[in-house]
Amino acid sequence: MNDFDNLFRKYHKRLLLYSMKYVESESEALDIVQNIFVAIWENGKYKQNDELVKAYLFSAVKNSCLNYLKHLKVVKKFENEISIQLLEMEAVHYQSGERSLIEQENLKQINDSIDSLPDIYKEIIFLSRFEGLKNQEIAKKLNIPLRTVETRIFRALSTLKEKMLKKTFFILLNMNFLGENVK
Amino acid sequence: MKDREYIENMIARFLNGNCNEVELQELKTWTETSPENKKEYISIKDIWDASKTPKENTEEQLSIFYRNLYEKARKSRMLWIRYSSAVAAILLIALAISVLLPQKSTNQTENFQVFSVPLGSRSKVLLADGTSVSLNSGSELKYSSNFSADNRLVELSGEGFFEVKSDKAHPFLVKTKDFNVKVTGTQFNVCAYDENNFTSTTLAEGKIELQIDGSNQNFEIVPGEKFELDRKTRKYTLGNADIESEIAWKDGEFIFRNIPFPDLLQRLERWYDVKLNYSDAGLQKFNFTGRFKNQETIWQVLDALKLTSPIDYRKTTFREFTIIYKPLKQN
Incomplete structure (x- = not known):
């Protein structure tokens, strides 16, 4: 298979996840990602080395999302204004050089971290992120109070966050160790 | 707080x-x-x-990507045909002017005009004598810059439908690699692709004379007949033709009646400028009959084949498909 197909396979899902930070509908997000790949096909940038291509793809997805937010502000006017402001705050944060986990890690690492969660948290992540159930539906399904669902979701996420941070830290330590060995 | x-x-x-x-x-x-x-x-x-798990299917998205690209290319190619026919018109006006202007003919330095149609496109040329030639995908029409109402000689590789302006005194001559066709005024189709096993001509109206290259065999063909020459064995057949399906292509239609699978693939490849591969010899025994309009995409055509015959298809790379034989389950 040619380089382009492999590139598509490697980054498609991650770019989709990235645009879904801002774009609620999956079909809309798919369109955004398709357009990015058309652009990279036409301008030939996909032939560059992987790091450059990756940087290009993620900055393209960021710009497309910013444009989408602008469009949303025009269309929706005052409706849900605060939630758009929250999204904008997030977009500005990533525009200033901070990188999202979706950009840094590959998806397998994220999934591995989810797998290593205690069962009670794994379950809530599975129901909300895989099955797509809302808090209310999860509460009904597990027969627990809504407040408990909310607490578990937050705890699951912050445990994941710690795991991901530790992993990065571990990798950094490893690199230092290697560096010293070389000396 | x-x-x-x-x-x-x-x-x-x-x-x-x-x-x-x-x-x-x-x-x-x-x-x-x-x-x-x-x-x-x-x-x-x-x-x-x-941590979200989207429902996307990357392979499906990849094929959607190529489909969009293909549609885009098709649209720009149609634009190209429009441009190229404008260019052809200008060329022909220039040619007509040069024919009208008196010129010293020096046969040693004879120049040729070549009109070629890219794969996946069709086009129409109007020659200086009033003859019109529709050219099918991947065809080339070559004529001397001396071409005029008195000197009517063209060379064809590929497929062309000729509507020759009648002039008994000056016959119109079509040369192909395998035979020459001589006419005075008539409508006929010539199919002479280099990669085909057969070279053929089908007559719709009038009368044509045919001479096989390198021999002095001459044939007279009457309307409704098709002459077909096997390029390897040099054997020929002369018989009744299905005129409608032979010349439908010039009106942007693709009609085929009871043609073998390899022929169908070859014609689709040329029509859509794609590559269609198959490896299962079981497919060769099928004959196909059908009719498509110019508007259908290759995807729609393949989907239609998939629905009506025991085949499936898979996109392999850009503009390339593999046809898979899927025998029906015996009950």
Whole structure:
């Protein structure tokens, strides 16, 4: 298979996840990602080395999302204004050089971290992120109070966050160790 | 100040439930209270976003990508045909002018005009003598720059439908690699692709004379007949033709009646400028009958074949497909 197909396979899902930070509908997000790949096909940038291509793809997805937010502000006017402001705050944060986990890690690492969660948290992540159930539906399904669902979701996420941070830290330590060995 | 758990639950509600306006405002105010709060909110939402499992199918998206690309290319090619026919018109006007102007003919330095049609396109040329030639995908028409109402000689590789302006005194001559066709005024189709096993001509109207290259065999063909020459064995057949399906291509239609699978693939390849591969010899025994309009995409044509015959197809790379034989289950 040619380089382009492999590139598509490697980054498609991650770019989709990235645009879904801002774009609620999956079909809309798919369109955004398709357009990015058309652009990279036409301008030939996909032939560059992987790091450059990756940087290009993620900055393209960021710009497309910013444009989408602008469009949303025009269309929706005052409706849900605060939630758009929250999204904008997030977009500005990533525009200033901070990188999202979706950009840094590959998806397998994220999934591995989810797998290593205690069962009670794994379950809530599975129901909300895989099955797509809302808090209310999860509460009904597990027969627990809504407040408990909310607490578990937050705890699951912050445990994941710690795991991901530790992993990065571990990798950094490893690199230092290697560096010293070389000396 | 609300307590910590209140904020945590609100973030969870915001991510995966319903927050009312008041709660949203509270959340926003909280994130603005300190850089740490903002950072925490953003990193929790990031984990939330990263752990989603979308329903997308990457392979399906890849084929949608190529499909869109193909549609885009097709549109720009249609534009190209429009441009190229404008260019052809200008060329022909120039040619007509040069024919009208008296010129010293020096036969030693004879120049040729070549009119070629790219794969996947069709085009029509109007010659200086009033003859019109429709050219099918991947064809080339060559004529001397001396071409005029008195000197009517063209060379064809590929497929062309000729509507020759009648002039008994000056016959119109079509040369192909395998035979020459001589006519005075008539409508006929010539199919002479280099990669085909057969070279053929089909007569719709008038009368044509045919001479096989390198021999002095001459044939007279009457309307409704098709002459076909096997390029390897040099054997020929002369018989009744299905005129409608032979010349439908010039009106942007693709009609085929009872043609073998390899022939169908070859014609589709040329028509759509794609590559169609197959490896199962079981497919060769099938004959196909059908009719497509110019508007269908290759995807639609392949889907139609898939529905009506025991085949399936898979896209392999850009503009390339593999046809798979799927025998029907015996009950």
